Amino acid sequence: MKFFKGLDRGYLDNLLRASLIGAHLVASTFIGLTVGYFLDKWLQTGPWLTMIFLFFGIAGGFTNMFREVKRIERGEKESAENRKR
Amino acid sequence: MSVQIAPHVVLLEKFMHTVGLVEEGHILIPNHVLYTWLVMLILIALAWVATRNVTLVPKGVQNFWEIVIGGLEEFTVSTMGENGRTVFPLLMTLFIFILFANFIGLMPGGVAPTANLNTNAAMAIVVFIFYNLVGLKMHGAKYVKQFVGPVPWLAPLILPIEILSHLARPLSLTVRLFGNIFGEELVLILFFALLPVLATLPMYFLYSLVDTIQAFIFFMLSMIYLKLAFEEAH
Numbered sequence: 001m002k003f004f005k006g007l008d009r010g011y012l013d014n015l016l017r018a019s020l021i022g023a024h025l026v027a028s029t030f031i032g033l034t035v036g037y038f039l040d041k042w043l044q045t046g047p048w049l050t051m052i053f054l055f056f057g058i059a060g061g062f063t064n065m066f067r068e069v070k071r072i073e074r075g076e077k078e079s080a081e082n083r084k085r
Numbered sequence: 086m087s088v089q090i091a092p093h094v095v096l097l098e099k100f101m102h103t104v105g106l107v108e109e110g111h112i113l114i115p116n117h118v119l120y121t122w123l124v125m126l127i128l129i130a131l132a133w134v135a136t137r138n139v140t141l142v143p144k145g146v147q148n149f150w151e152i153v154i155g156g157l158e159e160f161t162v163s164t165m166g167e168n169g170r171t172v173f174p175l176l177m178t179l180f181i182f183i184l185f186a187n188f189i190g191l192m193p194g195g196v197a198p199t200a201n202l203n204t205n206a207a208m209a210i211v212v213f214i215f216y217n218l219v220g221l222k223m224h225g226a227k228y229v230k231q232f233v234g235p236v237p238w239l240a241p242l243i244l245p246i247e248i249l250s251h252l253a254r255p256l257s258l259t260v261r262l263f264g265n266i267f268g269e270e271l272v273l274i275l276f277f278a279l280l281p282v283l284a285t286l287p288m289y290f291l292y293s294l295v296d297t298i299q300a301f302i303f304f305m306l307s308m309i310y311l312k313l314a315f316e317e318a319h
Contacts, residue, residue, distance in 0.1 A: 013164070016302065020257070026257075027257035028252075060249045060250035061253070
């Protein structure tokens with residue numbers, strides 16, 4: 001199909017991954033909070049698991065962000081090398 | 086007030102009232118399920134018409150399907166490699182279903198099934214389970230390596246982080262599609278209340294674009310997740 005061939009695949013891939021970062025950051029924070037909250041409710045362990053899992057959730061979002069940035073950087077280097085040739 | 090003059094008169098709901106599947110003024114089958122069935126009927130009918138007499142030189146409906154499916158399959162394989170061909174049916178089904186479901190919402194009187202969290206969550210959970218199963222089948226027990234990271238002594242810290250991060254994927258898939266389509270429906274209702282027909286007309290151009298892009302984003306993200314599941318642990 002012409003529409004899909006016309007698009008630069010690397011560009012489209014990067015665009016989607018970049019747009020994913022924000023949603024993922026929020027979503028993983030909330031997932032961490034929810035998991036911690038219900039574990040606390042189940043195990044009767046006060047606020048501790050909520051706090052720990054909230055931290056894990058936030059860390060998960062940021063890990064994902066760093067990974068994506070690394071990947072985009074690597075792709076950029078590759079395309080720069082391709083341009084030199 | 087605005088609900089009564091909204092374009093969302095809900096044609097199928099009227100139909101349910103005449104058929105009699107009603108209890109105390111409420112229909113027994115929720116609206117988004119009714120419209121999901123409508124989308125299914127449309128897709129099945131289109132597929133039936135296309136495959137009724139398949140010719141070598143495609144024309145009509147068959148031509149349409151061949152362009153869409155052929156183009157997207159090529160795209161998938163060029164992104165994922167030959168592995169993509171095995172999972173392509175699921176991705177394509179999701180894409181076409183979401184595309185048609187979104188456009189049903191643009192039809193006057195229609196409600197997009199994707200403007201409901203339940204429909205989206207069902208699809209996102211299917212994708213979530215599917216890519217984990219595919220990863221397990223491909224790598225066996227080594228699939229766990231993707232979750233523990235490269236450094237062994239950091240594994241207890243990385244494992245919960247990775248699991249939460251994986252759980253966040255279906256949530257973000259669900260909420261993005263829901264937010265976009267639900268917002269779109271709401272804006273259409275409000276604009277129709279302001280100035281019937283004339284005000285909604287320009288929005289249709291914008292939203293037909295948004296609908297296509299959202300369907301494509303769901304397709305692309307499912308593809309990226311599957312691709313990550315296929316990859317070796319890094």
